[in-house]
Amino acid sequence: MRDVFIAGTGQTDIGEHWDRSLKDLAVEAVCAALPAERRGEVDCLLVGNMLSGELASQENLGACAADWAGLGPVEAVKIESACASGGAAFREGYLRVASGASDCALVLGVEKMTDLLPDGVSAGLALAADGDTENLHGATFVALNALIMRRYMHENGCRHEDFSGFAVNAHRNAAANARAMFRREVTGEDYARACMVASPINLLDSSAICDGAGAVLLCADPQALGNARRIRVTGSGAACDTIAVASRQDPLQLLAAELSSRRALAGAGRKAEDIDLFELHDAFSIMAVLSLEACGFAPRGRGLRLALEGEIGPRGRVPIATRGGLKARGHPVGATGVLQVIDAVAQLRGEAGASQVPEARVAMTQNIGGSGASIYTHILEAEG
Amino acid sequence: MRDVFIAGTGQTDIGEHWDRSLKDLAVEAVCAALPAERRGEVDCLLVGNMLSGELASQENLGACAADWAGLGPVEAVKIESACASGGAAFREGYLRVASGASDCALVLGVEKMTDLLPDGVSAGLALAADGDTENLHGATFVALNALIMRRYMHENGCRHEDFSGFAVNAHRNAAANARAMFRREVTGEDYARACMVASPINLLDSSAICDGAGAVLLCADPQALGNARRIRVTGSGAACDTIAVASRQDPLQLLAAELSSRRALAGAGRKAEDIDLFELHDAFSIMAVLSLEACGFAPRGRGLRLALEGEIGPRGRVPIATRGGLKARGHPVGATGVLQVIDAVAQLRGEAGASQVPEARVAMTQNIGGSGASIYTHILEAEG
Numbered sequence: 001m002r003d004v005f006i007a008g009t010g011q012t013d014i015g016e017h018w019d020r021s022l023k024d025l026a027v028e029a030v031c032a033a034l035p036a037e038r039r040g041e042v043d044c045l046l047v048g049n050m051l052s053g054e055l056a057s058q059e060n061l062g063a064c065a066a067d068w069a070g071l072g073p074v075e076a077v078k079i080e081s082a083c084a085s086g087g088a089a090f091r092e093g094y095l096r097v098a099s100g101a102s103d104c105a106l107v108l109g110v111e112k113m114t115d116l117l118p119d120g121v122s123a124g125l126a127l128a129a130d131g132d133t134e135n136l137h138g139a140t141f142v143a144l145n146a147l148i149m150r151r152y153m154h155e156n157g158c159r160h161e162d163f164s165g166f167a168v169n170a171h172r173n174a175a176a177n178a179r180a181m182f183r184r185e186v187t188g189e190d191y192a193r194a195c196m197v198a199s200p201i202n203l204l205d206s207s208a209i210c211d212g213a214g215a216v217l218l219c220a221d222p223q224a225l226g227n228a229r230r231i232r233v234t235g236s237g238a239a240c241d242t243i244a245v246a247s248r249q250d251p252l253q254l255l256a257a258e259l260s261s262r263r264a265l266a267g268a269g270r271k272a273e274d275i276d277l278f279e280l281h282d283a284f285s286i287m288a289v290l291s292l293e294a295c296g297f298a299p300r301g302r303g304l305r306l307a308l309e310g311e312i313g314p315r316g317r318v319p320i321a322t323r324g325g326l327k328a329r330g331h332p333v334g335a336t337g338v339l340q341v342i343d344a345v346a347q348l349r350g351e352a353g354a355s356q357v358p359e360a361r362v363a364m365t366q367n368i369g370g371s372g373a374s375i376y377t378h379i380l381e382a383e384g
Numbered sequence: 385m386r387d388v389f390i391a392g393t394g395q396t397d398i399g400e401h402w403d404r405s406l407k408d409l410a411v412e413a414v415c416a417a418l419p420a421e422r423r424g425e426v427d428c429l430l431v432g433n434m435l436s437g438e439l440a441s442q443e444n445l446g447a448c449a450a451d452w453a454g455l456g457p458v459e460a461v462k463i464e465s466a467c468a469s470g471g472a473a474f475r476e477g478y479l480r481v482a483s484g485a486s487d488c489a490l491v492l493g494v495e496k497m498t499d500l501l502p503d504g505v506s507a508g509l510a511l512a513a514d515g516d517t518e519n520l521h522g523a524t525f526v527a528l529n530a531l532i533m534r535r536y537m538h539e540n541g542c543r544h545e546d547f548s549g550f551a552v553n554a555h556r557n558a559a560a561n562a563r564a565m566f567r568r569e570v571t572g573e574d575y576a577r578a579c580m581v582a583s584p585i586n587l588l589d590s591s592a593i594c595d596g597a598g599a600v601l602l603c604a605d606p607q608a609l610g611n612a613r614r615i616r617v618t619g620s621g622a623a624c625d626t627i628a629v630a631s632r633q634d635p636l637q638l639l640a641a642e643l644s645s646r647r648a649l650a651g652a653g654r655k656a657e658d659i660d661l662f663e664l665h666d667a668f669s670i671m672a673v674l675s676l677e678a679c680g681f682a683p684r685g686r687g688l689r690l691a692l693e694g695e696i697g698p699r700g701r702v703p704i705a706t707r708g709g710l711k712a713r714g715h716p717v718g719a720t721g722v723l724q725v726i727d728a729v730a731q732l733r734g735e736a737g738a739s740q741v742p743e744a745r746v747a748m749t750q751n752i753g754g755s756g757a758s759i760y761t762h763i764l765e766a767e768g
Binding site: 001023044050051053054056057058059060061062063064066067073074075076077078079080081082088092095096098099100101124127128130131132135238239240241242243244247255256259369370373374 | 440444466472511623754
């Protein structure tokens with residue numbers, strides 16, 4: 001397998017774009033990542049998206065995006081893995097370039113969620129849960145995560161307020177990110193007062209419905225990178241778990257996070273201790289906790305302590321959501337896995353401003369589909 | 385890149401399965417392709433599907449299918465490219481094994497279309513057309529193909545009855561295929577009498593809405609194949625075109641068919657003359673004609689002559705739809721690209737009964753998404 005480098009990144013603002021379509025968002029991100037003069041070099045386009053058919057009445061999104069962005073007859077395909085669609089598309093791009101099937105792959109993640117009433121979006125998102133045993137009984141994703149969070153609190157004897165550090169950290173970091181959805185800080189008191197969504201999950205435990213797109217250009221030739229600091233994708237791992245939470249032996253173990261991070265770390269020749277920042281999938285606070293535990297950053301039942309002890313901030317032991325994360329940068333589902341990579345690249349290039357992780361050289365990203373059903377983990381490293 | 389072999393195939397009957405779910409169909413095809421004792425060898429599952437979200441209320445279909453089929457925590461993802469989703473998934477599987485990213489990849493194509501009223505299915509299929517310029521004006525796929533067929537007849541001075549050979553050939557071949565949807569022969573008179581769907585396209589120009597699944601096991605190790613005749617995937621090509629037909633300089637040129645077949649043939653070191661059978665995308669008769677022309681089997685405007693001169697039958701110069709094709713074997717959209725491979729394998733193994741192509745050694749499959757917007761072409765060859 002060949003080395004794979006990040007040759008460009010681009011994104012839209014993340015938020016509610018009531019005046020813009022899926023097409024507008026996709027084209028903006030592609031143009032931001034890909035200088036016009038390099039358009040002819042791209043030989044494949046991988047599009048991460050979950051709900052273009054349901055929410056934007058458009059399938060065949062690979063061919064659409066290639067057409068919209070003026071990429072000509074280039075091969076293009078849509079990759080769907082629920083909220084991990086962006087991570088799945090990034091892995092495809094990585095494998096294409098690493099294997100020599102592509103010399104220059106463009107990965108686009110895009111989602112347009114605000115054109116429907118919130119009920120419609122929740123119903124759409126619920127398509128990532130098990131149709132027979134979860135959806136059928138009306139379990140939305142926030143409901144499923146609430147059950148998991150309740151179980152975690154019960155098993156580990158912790159209180160709801162113990163989770164406040166995740167929202168506080170994410171919002172503080174987002175304040176330093178000009179493209180983030182929620183650029184305002186929140187406090188522990190805000191968290192205590194936030195309205196309940198599905199007990200024990202409150203508003204500040206939850207990422208919001210939003211729109212956005214991100215694009216990353218991957219290439220094999222480091223000469224093509226120009227003067228930017230060289231960022232290499234050194235590890236990639238993917239794994240699945242049962243689609244229904246109830247089918248798992250242990251609902252508090254993210255088996256696919258464990259397996260995919262182990263594979264990505266092994267590929268990079270790294271250990272969890274080597275990771276300088278971890279862009280994890282904090283769609284809900286409880287998912288951040290379970291990811292930290294599954295990937296070896298904390299023993300089982302102790303992930304919460306990292307937040308309580310202030311270790312998840314940019315200068316902590318395991319910086320997470322360093323540009324705002326899903327919680328505050330925003331979670332346009334199919335785009336998220338690509339946005340995580342863009343955030344990690346900003347850190348590795350020292351461009352993260354007030355939320356910069358000092359001397360960041362090794363970053364991990366992890367994108368989760370369903371309640372832990374499909375998980376993609378990547379390692380990115382700054383060279384030179 | 386390594387050699388890639390077909391290590392197993394399996395499928396459901398193709399037709400209307402009112403009593404069976406998407407899950408039932410997926411599991412049957414996987415179990416038919418993959419002996420239980422080999423389940424542990426599979427390291428990735430690529431699922432081709434277009435409309436599971438819209439028609440079966442289930443996304444994250446990769447993880448679902450892996451779970452349903454008992455494949456454990458294996459990496460799994462859904463690939464969407466409209467009616468070419470199966471071909472796109474097959475290409476992903478091929479690339480994974482060829483590159484060494486996978487030693488044993490399972491490709492599943494599945495679609496469950498009959499649970500909705502026909503209006504709902506047509507609206508779902510229309511999501512593969514351009515939302516802004518085609519869908520918005522109510523153009524269904526049959527309407528778009530009717531415009532193309534009318535233009536073809538005008539430019540080339542041919543009559544509607546000249547197209548009858550495609551339906552007659554497909555139905556005759558399907559009669560010899562126990563898994564086909566329409567196992568009855570039709571005549572030129574039946575064609576002349578068939579009811580009009582969207583002039584000039586009549587019922588026998590059109591593939592039908594149906595359900596079905598197919599699965600193909602790909603592996604790098606020829607030792608794993610046992611005693612079956614060795615079938616190797618020798619070429620793979622993909623390309624896109626504009627999503628809207630009206631954006632093309634020439635609506636009668638399938639540019640992506642031309643490019644993808646050229647790439648696949650070049651990869652295999654073959655020319656069009658070497659192809660013993662061509663499983664093409666005869667969703668409508670006119671698409672079969674345009675594919676024959678785009679891939680070099682006939683000059684422009686002369687593809688129809690192959691049918692008129694009897695050259696598309698199993699003993700003709702360019703046998704097509706040899707197991708019934710999309711027209712008569714059936715076209716469960718996301719499954720079709722995988723079913724084409726299964727049909728080609730049956731021919732290359734000499735198991736096609738009354739529609740066997742004599743001494744078939746080199747087969748080409750071609751799967752089309754949208755009105756020619758995304759196209760996947762593969763070459764399969766029998767060895768030894």
